[in-house]
Amino acid sequence: MWFDETRLDDDRALADADATLRELAESGARVRRALGDAAEDLAVAREVAGDPDRPRAVVVLGAGSDLVAARLDERCGAPVVARTETELPSWAGGLDLLVLLAPEGAPDAAAARAAAGAVRRGCRVVAVCGPGSAVAEAAAGRWSAVLTTRAGEPLVLALLALTHLAATGLAADPDPDAVAAALDEVATACSPYRDATVNPAKTAAAGLGDCVPAVLGADDALGARAASGVAAAMRRLTGMPVLAGDAADLLPLVESAPSRSIFDDPYDDAPGRVRPAVLVLGGPDTGPELRASAESRGVRVVDLPGPDDAGPLPSYAATVLLGTYAGAYLRLGLVDDPR
Incomplete structure (x- = not known):
């Protein structure tokens, strides 16, 4: 060639x-739509979380886990483990926090097992997943924040998780509006x-x-x-x-x-x-x-x-x-x- x-x-x-370029041009809109659709879940999760103690360790699993970990390291005050696979470490327990990123449409059997195992062990759980998915059902629990979205991009999943974690004091504000605006500027420049x-x-x-x-x-x-x-x-x-x-x-x-x-x-x-x-x-x-x-x-x-x-x-x-x-x-x- x-x-x-x-x-x-x-x-x-x-x-x-056109189809590829149009999908790229809509990146900012997808961020805004996902945050808007998850607004109710974020509000409920923040109310349930209250003022939690800092975890012993944070385990971040799934697509975009390294992005979440990079932002958590700045102020989390606890060790952060990031893995793209969705297998819960054997040592995770009631003093730890699991952040699980499971895009809708992806195979979710392993992610659902990780969520169920974390709930069973008493971990705090933040799960970003598709509405009505097996992961959403498995992650439901007293110490769980379940944020649902139909978006499949790792960036969007990470932004939702970080928005909740910022509200509980574990991460810096990801400023999703600024992210969407930056994506819009790129789409304009690269039209x-x-x-x-x-x-x-x-x-x-x-x-x-x-x-x-x-x-x-x-x-x-x-x-x-x-x-x-x-x-x-x-x-x-x-x-x-x-x-x-x-x-x-x-x-x-x-x-x-x-x-x-x-x-x-x-x-x-x-x-x-x-x-x-x-x-x-x-x-x-x-x-x-x-x-x-x-x-x-x-x-x-x-x-x-x-x-x-x-x-x-x-x-x-x-x-x-x-x-x-x-x-x-x-x-x-x-x-x-x-x-």
């Missing part, structure tokens, strides 16, 4: 990608109706064209989580083997690329050989050593700047959406090689 940059502003090509000269996602896609992206995030927990999220979205959208990691992880990849000079023929690569390109999410000061190595070998470095001073979670959400838009436009520009 090769990358045809003209497709990024071609009306017929953009029409073919298919904005041409590639002013659209940051189209510009990034053009820079990554004909290369296999490797995603570098900022040097913190949310930065690493954003890089992983963007890489996963790009893999899903393009089918490419997109990697994510910190500068130390990606440096061997860059150093393995053969050096290039201005005298090289850009169309004379060995058949099937695709060079890497580094997509940087953390700003121009991120990964100086990696940048220097990439420059010495002619490996492209594409910066994708996120919002300034938007707050940790809004910045994270906007960065992931921006990278996902770049992946959608990268897929749009890929066409079959006529040779």
Whole structure:
């Protein structure tokens, strides 16, 4: 395959990608809708919780668990264990808190067992799950907060959990309104109706064209989580083997690329050989050593700047959406090689 940059502003090509781009554009609306639909559950959960003691430990299970854990670590005052699988640790008991994220439509037998086991052992439980699901039924209990939503995105599930945990003093306010506003700003900036000269996602896609992206995030927990999220979205959208990691992880990849000079023929690569390109999410000061190595070998470095001073979670959400838009436009520009 090769990358045809003209497709990024071609009306017929953009029409073919309309469903994907429309889904991305509605990200902010989905956050607002989920928070609105769960408002009653949040109010009831806050009333039931009262003024709880701090737990001995917090166990966060399910999709988006690392995002919740990253925000809990700041003020929770207790050890936080995050796992994407939904198996309750054998040591969890009455002094601990379980935060369970189980999107509607996902297989929920294991999540329901974890919820039932936590209730049986006397754990405090915060379950974010589909209404009427097996998880909602299993999680019901005296010390449980059950927040129901039809949203399936890990970000939305994490925001609901963090909103409740902030109300009980265990987490900082996730400011879901600011998250939704940041997502709306990205959707406006990356609209298919904005041409590639002013659209940051189209510009990034053009820079990554004909290369296999490797995603570098900022040097913190949310930065690493954003890089992983963007890489996963790009893999899903393009089918490419997109990697994510910190500068130390990606440096061997860059150093393995053969050096290039201005005298090289850009169309004379060995058949099937695709060079890497580094997509940087953390700003121009991120990964100086990696940048220097990439420059010495002619490996492209594409910066994708996120919002300034938007707050940790809004910045994270906007960065992931921006990278996902770049992946959608990268897929749009890929066409079959006529040779």
